[in-house]
Amino acid sequence: MKTYDDPELQAIAVKLASDDPGIRRVGVLDLVDSGEPEAVELLLLALRDSDTAVRQEAAKVVDEFEAEDMADALIAALGDNDEVVRNAAAHALADLKDPAVAEPLLEALDSSSDGFVVAGILRALKPLRHPGSQRPALKRLGDTDPVVRREAVGVIGWLKQPENLPALVETAQHDEDPEVRRAATGALVYASPQQVGQALIGLLTDDHWQVRCEAANSIGKLDHQAALPALMDATRDELWQVREKAVDALGKLGSAQAIPVLGECSQDAMSNLRKAAIGALGTIGHSDGLPFVQSAMDDPDPDVRKLARWAMSKLDNAA
Incomplete structure (x- = not known):
């Protein structure tokens, strides 16, 4: 010793x-x-x-x-x-999260075939945004392990390189694992609506609800105005979680065209959806939303009533 x-x-x-x-x-x-x-x-x-x-x-x-x-x-x-x-x-x-560890991580990644090890290394590489991680991450998009593919998506998304968008879109649209598709859909937010907007609109009808949620969320972040009709359709999705994300996105797009649909959602049986709808109406701040906000002032859910008071103040200020 x-x-x-x-x-x-x-x-x-x-x-x-x-x-x-x-x-x-x-x-x-x-x-x-x-x-x-x-x-x-x-x-x-x-x-x-x-x-x-x-x-x-x-x-x-x-x-x-x-x-x-x-x-x-x-x-x-x-x-x-x-x-x-x-x-x-x-x-x-x-x-x-120390740049000094990037090189040993990349060396280990190049020599490893163990899925857990590879996924752990990719997760560690993500916040480092090291340019040397781009090539191995793109390669791992074809890995047989979905956890590895998901972590590879994370690395690529954080690098924010335009040349990687086709690979991310392909993964979002066609990977067999819904969690990988969800991660890739979320990673697309560093692009412009012109680059990935149509792909995101298509993902609003993905077979898995979490992918649809992520697509609505990404559309809202990108302020993709052309997605307005598709988002309004998504407010009638079979799952309330998707409807809620679509409503949130409509609020971010800020178009008065969505007010009738948001009004319907403000009267839904699901209180989370009513809250989202009232919040969106307040964010849009158009007087056409006033009747729905007024109605929500008497909602049985106190959180909805609280949001209705906030939305009313936004409408009053816009008047």
Whole structure:
């Protein structure tokens, strides 16, 4: 066992060398309060401990240490035989958000075929927006693992490169996994309505309701005015969650043409939809919405009544 000049660190090293895994776990927790640069060496040792619980504790506290020192160990921990350790390492990698870890992450990504490891690396690469992650992320859109494809979409979306839009549109429209399609649909918001507007309109009729919700949400963010008729149709979707997102988007588009449809939604049996409709009418701020807002002043749901008072103030100011 290596000896350390710092008495506190030496005491921790003794704990980590104990035959008792419980004592070694305590040693890991003590490392967090040490503050000594050499504590990293001991944490790396704990990440390779023979006891699963010790490795779990080590993986949970890695974000307290310098990212560049920990990246390789965390990447290795992604392949641990214990799921808790793998998950903790994946979350810790994603939380690092340090550009210094990009290169080791890319090297590990290039050499790995394990779906969990690949997904964890992609998740960690996303907030770094490293240009070198574009090519491997595009490649992973064709991976057999939907979790990998979803994380690849996240990387591509955060890079915000126009040349990647065709791949994202293709994924949003045709990936077999609805969660991947949903992620790709949401990632399209960095484009312009001219580039992805028609694709988003088509996604309002996707087979999966979460994709339809995401399409409505993205249309609202992009202020895609040409989607107005499709959004009004979507307010009659079979699921209220989709109807609510369509109503929200109509409010963001701000067109008075949507007021009759929003008025219908303001009288729906679902209170969440009534709230969304009244909020949209207030955002649009057109006097044609006044009768529906006035009616909502007596709504049985206090949240709807509160929104109606807010919407009324918006209509009064617009008058």
